[in-house]
Structure formats: C-alpha cells, structure tokens
Amino acid sequence: MASKETWSKIRYFEADNGVDKFGDPDAISDTLLLSLDDFRHFLQLPLYVTSGVRPESDGRNSYHTRGKGACAVDVVCPQYEGHAIDLIFAAMRFGFSGIGYYPDWHFKGIKCGGLHLDTRPLGMDADGTKNYGHSLWMGVKVKGKQTYIGLNYANIIRNVK
Ligand SMILES: [Zn+2]
Numbered sequence: 001m002a003s004k005e006t007w008s009k010i011r012y013f014e015a016d017n018g019v020d021k022f023g024d025p026d027a028i029s030d031t032l033l034l035s036l037d038d039f040r041h042f043l044q045l046p047l048y049v050t051s052g053v054r055p056e057s058d059g060r061n062s063y064h065t066r067g068k069g070a071c072a073v074d075v076v077c078p079q080y081e082g083h084a085i086d087l088i089f090a091a092m093r094f095g096f097s098g099i100g101y102y103p104d105w106h107f108k109g110i111k112c113g114g115l116h117l118d119t120r121p122l123g124m125d126a127d128g129t130k131n132y133g134h135s136l137w138m139g140v141k142v143k144g145k146q147t148y149i150g151l152n153y154a155n156i157i158r159n160v161k
Helices: 002-008 032-045 084-092 154-159
Strands: 047-052 073-076 098-101 112-117 136-142 145-150
Touching: 002 032, 032 084, 032 112, 047 145, 084 098, 084 112, 084 154, 136 154, 145 154
Parallel strands: 098 136
Antiparallel strands: 047 073, 073 112, 098 112, 136 145
C-alpha cells in the first residue's frame, strides 16, 4: 500500500494526474512505485502508466489485483527510439521480478509496444533456490488471439521489428 510518504518521494508520477492510470494509487505497492520511478529517471523519457491496480475479476493470478499485492503496472514509452530489447534490458536493472513485453500495444493511436512490470514475491523451489519461472514473457497476437511466449532472443527477433 503506497503511503503518502512514498508518493512524496516519487519524482515522475502523481497519484492522480489524469494521465497515468494507477487505478487505486493508495493500494499500489510501494516497492513497485519506487522501482518504476527509478526506471523512469534512467530513461529520461515520459513513461505512461496505462494500467495499475485492477479489480479481483482480473483473475486470481494477476499481480494487478489487491489480493496479489497490487504490485504490477503496464507502461508505454512512446518516445523511446531504441530497439525493444534495449528497453527490456533497461527495465531489468530496476529489480522487477516479473516483466512482460507486448509489441502490439498502442498509445494514443500509435503502436509503440509496452511493458508489464511487477515486483511479485518469488517462491522457493524445494532445494531453496528462488523460482524465477514464468516471470519473463511476451504477449503476442497469433491469428488475432493473445498468446504468451517466452521473452527470449529468438522470440523478440521473430516478433519485434
Ligand atoms: Zn500487466
């Protein structure tokens, strides 16, 4: 739950500026918000939040819901001129434990792709190793249907221009 104190430390986002869609700015995870602000600072370009906290009807495995910690945002960076792979590498510096890349996302009518970023708690495998399974993915359209594939070199080259 993002406190007033956390929001006061945030440089690039406001709880309700009419542009960023945090959903419920009081419920959003502090950790996520601080990482997002650092990522935005690193990019030195506008980063727009297109979705934050969502109702439980979003699904029981959605980190956008309060039940799962409200620790996810979807963002777009329409002015980013580099390749998507560099944007993904940049995001990886900031401690997000879940990253999804969606090459087909639009912002104000322009196809710019976007990122889902979350700070989900990582589970432990039986041997005590942190389990990073299912935390890097791409969401692509296959014959018009949203399909999830691994976020890796081959899939990026195949699906991103
Ligand atoms: Zn998302």
